[in-house]
Amino acid sequence: MANMDSDSSHLLIPEVDNEINPGPMNIQFDSSDIRSKRPFYIEPTNIVNVNDVIQRVSDHASAMNKRIHYYSRLTAPADKALIAPDHVVPDPEECYVYSPLGSAYKLQSYTEGYGKNTSLVTIFMIWNTMMGTSILSIPWGIKQAGFTTGMCVIMLMGLLTLYCCYRVVKSRAMISSVDTTTWEYPDVCRYYFGSFGQWSSLLFSLVSLIGAMIVYWVLMSNFLFNTGKFIFNFIHHINDTDAILSTNNSNPVICPSARNGDHPDNGSMIFYTNDSGLQQFEKWWNKSKTVPFYLIGLLLPLLNFKSPSFFSKFNILGTVSVLYLIFLVTLKAIRLGFHLEFHWFMPTEFFVPEIRFQFPQLTGVLTLAFFIHNCIITLLKNNKNQENNVRDLSIAYMLVTLTYLYIGVLVFVSFPSPPLSKDCIEQMMTVYPLLGYLARVQLLGHIFGDVYPSIFHVLILNLVIVGAGVLMACFYPNIGGIIRYSGAACGLAFVFIYPSLIYIISLYQEERLTWPKLIFHIFIIILGLANLIVQFFM
Amino acid sequence: MEESDSEKKMEKENLGTRMDPPIGETEGSLGWVLPNTAMKKKVLLMGKSGSGKTSMRSIIFANYIARDTRRLGATSKMFYLIVKSGDLNNSHNTLGCSNLGMQSLTDLFLSIQDTFMENYFTSQRDNIFRNVEVLIYVFDVESRELEKDMHYYQSCLEAILQNSPDAKIFCLVHKMDLVQEDQRDLIFKEREEDLRRLSRPLECSCFRTSIWDETLYKAWSSIVYQLIPNVQQLEMNLRNFAEIIEADEVLLFERATFLVISHYQCKEQRDVHRSEKISNIIKQFKLSCSKLAASFQSMEVRNSNFAAFIDIFTSNTYVMVVMSDPSIPSAATLINIRNARKHFEKLERVDGPKQCLLMR
Numbered sequence: 102m103a104n105m106d107s108d109s110s111h112l113l114i115p116e117v118d119n120e121i122n123p124g125p126m127n128i129q130f131d132s133s134d135i136r137s138k139r140p141f142y143i144e145p146t147n148i149v150n151v152n153d154v155i156q157r158v159s160d161h162a163s164a165m166n167k168r169i170h171y172y173s174r175l176t177a178p179a180d181k182a183l184i185a186p187d188h189v190v191p192d193p194e195e196c197y198v199y200s201p202l203g204s205a206y207k208l209q210s211y212t213e214g215y216g217k218n219t220s221l222v223t224i225f226m227i228w229n230t231m232m233g234t235s236i237l238s239i240p241w242g243i244k245q246a247g248f249t250t251g252m253c254v255i256m257l258m259g260l261l262t263l264y265c266c267y268r269v270v271k272s273r274a275m276i277s278s279v280d281t282t283t284w285e286y287p288d289v290c291r292y293y294f295g296s297f298g299q300w301s302s303l304l305f306s307l308v309s310l311i312g313a314m315i316v317y318w319v320l321m322s323n324f325l326f327n328t329g330k331f332i333f334n335f336i337h338h339i340n341d342t343d344a345i346l347s348t349n350n351s352n353p354v355i356c357p358s359a360r361n362g363d364h365p366d367n368g369s370m371i372f373y374t375n376d377s378g379l380q381q382f383e384k385w386w387n388k389s390k391t392v393p394f395y396l397i398g399l400l401l402p403l404l405n406f407k408s409p410s411f412f413s414k415f416n417i418l419g420t421v422s423v424l425y426l427i428f429l430v431t432l433k434a435i436r437l438g439f440h441l442e443f444h445w446f447m448p449t450e451f452f453v454p455e456i457r458f459q460f461p462q463l464t465g466v467l468t469l470a471f472f473i474h475n476c477i478i479t480l481l482k483n484n485k486n487q488e489n490n491v492r493d494l495s496i497a498y499m500l501v502t503l504t505y506l507y508i509g510v511l512v513f514v515s516f517p518s519p520p521l522s523k524d525c526i527e528q529m530m531t532v533y534p535l536l537g538y539l540a541r542v543q544l545l546g547h548i549f550g551d552v553y554p555s556i557f558h559v560l561i562l563n564l565v566i567v568g569a570g571v572l573m574a575c576f577y578p579n580i581g582g583i584i585r586y587s588g589a590a591c592g593l594a595f596v597f598i599y600p601s602l603i604y605i606i607s608l609y610q611e612e613r614l615t616w617p618k619l620i621f622h623i624f625i626i627i628l629g630l631a632n633l634i635v636q637f638f639m
Numbered sequence: 640m641e642e643s644d645s646e647k648k649m650e651k652e653n654l655g656t657r658m659d660p661p662i663g664e665t666e667g668s669l670g671w672v673l674p675n676t677a678m679k680k681k682v683l684l685m686g687k688s689g690s691g692k693t694s695m696r697s698i699i700f701a702n703y704i705a706r707d708t709r710r711l712g713a714t715s716k717m718f719y720l721i722v723k724s725g726d727l728n729n730s731h732n733t734l735g736c737s738n739l740g741m742q743s744l745t746d747l748f749l750s751i752q753d754t755f756m757e758n759y760f761t762s763q764r765d766n767i768f769r770n771v772e773v774l775i776y777v778f779d780v781e782s783r784e785l786e787k788d789m790h791y792y793q794s795c796l797e798a799i800l801q802n803s804p805d806a807k808i809f810c811l812v813h814k815m816d817l818v819q820e821d822q823r824d825l826i827f828k829e830r831e832e833d834l835r836r837l838s839r840p841l842e843c844s845c846f847r848t849s850i851w852d853e854t855l856y857k858a859w860s861s862i863v864y865q866l867i868p869n870v871q872q873l874e875m876n877l878r879n880f881a882e883i884i885e886a887d888e889v890l891l892f893e894r895a896t897f898l899v900i901s902h903y904q905c906k907e908q909r910d911v912h913r914s915e916k917i918s919n920i921i922k923q924f925k926l927s928c929s930k931l932a933a934s935f936q937s938m939e940v941r942n943s944n945f946a947a948f949i950d951i952f953t954s955n956t957y958v959m960v961v962m963s964d965p966s967i968p969s970a971a972t973l974i975n976i977r978n979a980r981k982h983f984e985k986l987e988r989v990d991g992p993k994q995c996l997l998m999r
Contacts, residue, residue, distance in 0.1 A: 164915060183850070189816055
């Protein structure tokens with residue numbers, strides 16, 4: 102009889118002396134139990150009671166399991182010859198890791214934060230990100246456009262931007278030849294327009310983010326200023342209520358963008374007597390000269406954080422503050438009552454006509470108000486049920502539109518006294534770092550290919566942004582203007598031109614382009630251009 | 640078969656001397672041989688480089704994949720030569736090369752391979768193709784050079800026709816897991832028709848295989864089944880044996896590969912993959928044993944619900960007996976197996992020297 106394989110010729114030593122060298126023991130059993138000499142490796146089928154009718158492991162999986170174990174014995178560990186390829190191994194969702202003690206764990210998805218958010222969370226994230234500084238400029242924008250026109254324009258812009266956002270979300274799906282799962286919108290633009298597309302889309306998206314951040318900075322310095330002043334007055338028992346709650350002036354100074362986009366009032370100190378203590382205070386606590394710099398100390402550290410989950414928790418505060426804002430506005434409206442008269446075309450002393458030709462200012466503001474196109478893909482990527490993306494997006498837009506309408510209408514009709522100061526500042530403190538994070542991800546991701554290249558890169562970027570904010574706060578604190586121009590400019594690219602153009606091109610490539618679609622999308626592009634040009638004439 | 644709360648009893652036997660396939664003999668006693676018989680029969684495993692022959696061989700025969708030829712020694716050079724004789728890039732570097740190295744030389748030698756193949760075939764051809772019992776030709780289903788594949792296949796067939804016209808021909812369409820499931824049947828049927836057509840006047844049997852499912856095991860089992868000369872008689876005897884000892888299931892495995900030669904079962908079993916699983920388990924166990932310089936002889940697995948015995952049976956086979964009545968003592972079954980062994984050995988001897996797939 103021929104004998105089996107072997108490479109050595111010496112005989113086996115039958116008895117291994119276990120007391121000297123027991124070898125690895127199976128910890129499930131006591132060392133005195135003979136079963137403790139069993140190897141650890143316990144088959145999943147062994148965990149099932151033999152009388153179980155329902156198998157825990159299917160026959161196919163069990164056979165594959167044995168096969169893979171056997172094959173792994175045939176090669177050296179470094180050899181890739183007999184490693185199971187992905188298409189024969191079950192999906193990660195069907196894999197369980199068995200511990201020697203009998204429990205089984207399902208494999209978690211290893212990408213952090215991927216696909217974990219429910220629809221509700223996604224909707225709130227979109228809503229919260231869109232609720233920015235714009236919420237404060239809506240009442241002002243309605244004033245500029247007239248009440249009726251304002252309502253109509255808000256709803257129409259909401260629909261238009263929703264459609265363009267839908268186009269952005271679907272743009273990746275139209276590309277079938279390349280794997281687009283990690284792509285953001287600048288990557289799509291690069292695919293269609295080359296590197297010009299990538300860098301221009303990046304630039305525009307940064308314009309919007311940085312514009313928003315500058316506005317934030319200005320507003321925050323304003324409110325920090327006002328808060329400081331209020332505290333100072335309180336401490337020194339100066340009755341300043343007339344100044345703060347001045348309602349005779351048609352331009353209340355507390356929330357500058359609520360009414361007045363033009364002149365943040367630096368001269369609100371006129372009520373004070375000349376007092377050396379006060380003078381010192383005024384010198385060190387000046388709205389445009391010093392307070393902006395104090396904010397740096399508060400915010401710059403926050404901007405340098407690495408992980409977005411920190412911000413998203415922080416962001417919850419933003420939601421709370423927006424809700425508080427809504428609640429407060431409602432309260433005030435109830436208390437102050439409605440002051441609304443309908444005069445259609447003629448301005449009167451205290452009221453504005455319903456339809457005004459300055460409504461493009463509102464559209465400019467709204468372009469930024471409804472702007473989320475640069476990060477919508479990232480936000481929707483984390484949605485657990487991807488098929489609900491469009492539905493969730495529509496719901497979020499609807500919520501945003503309703504919120505804007507609500508606040509805009511209420512502030513507008515219950516004018517003249519919305520003291521919004523203390524509430525505004527909390528809301529913005531939370532959104533600011535998240536915006537900083539988004540700007541950083543976008544810019545650094547594209548320049549360096551790495552979202553957090555090093556603390557120095559991040560620091561420099563944050564300094565640039567903060568510096569711009571400080572400069573603006575010092576020299577051009579015209580928030581409405583900033584919002585209008587930056588909104589219209591980046592909205593032009595991201596909201597109107599790129600989504601429509603990309604859609605037309607992809608349809609053309611698939612030869613599905615029809616005349617109605619072409620005309621409709623060109624019309625959108627023209628609207629966007631007009632939006633931007635008209636801002637300069639208003 | 641559940642293995643919970645069971646004890647495995649194993650017996651180890653002393654090693655004898657190792658059998659190497661004789662080298663240097665010019666009649667071409669290379670490949671797989673039966674050393675104890677006068678007639679030397681061969682199984683040729685051929686196919687293009689990268690078609691999966693070495694993996695297949697390693698899996699079926701439970702050998703370590705011979706990446707480093709130092710382990711196998713000088714004999715491997717000749718063996719490699721034979722195995723890769725259908726290769727496109729067969730070159731002087733065959734000897735002692737890993738597959739990887741050969742792959743990279745493909746481009747370099749592409750131009751001279753045809754001439755080389757011609758020369759090689761003419762000079763060594765008779766040696767290789769004489770006394771071949773079985774030719775197993777492996778086709779890679781993903782290969783883009785169908786013309787070339789068919790050309791080489793036909794050269795082999797010509798050689799077989801000249802030197803061993805009685806050889807059985809098996810074609811394996813391998814790596815089927817890389818084809819989409821809904822297209823597998825279609826593609827395999829196409830290939831089968833082509834191969835049947837090309838093989839005339841010889842008859843070839845085609846199988847579709849992949850190492851990642853049970854098809855490889857089934858294909859090789861079918862091949863081995865066809866090699867056993869009196870398999871029907873064997874099956875009948877096996878059935879009688881099983882009924883006498885009141886076994887639930889009896890299987891006969893080929894000795895080296897644990898491929899199922901024949902089996903009898905008295906009732907339907909739930910797991911259709913069980914033969915392959917057992918084969919894999921035993922082969923894995925054999926690999927472990929070989930590390931201790933031991934060889935596997937027999938095994939008993941016992942449970943409150945069943946008892947299974949795996950033991951050497953004849954010179955070419957192992958038997959596995961599954962009893963579902965645990966009250967029957969092991970000794971009784973073992974005695975039965977021992978007595979049956981004598982009977983089956985007589986059966987084998989009576990019919991003359993049998994083919995056996997013996998591997999080191």
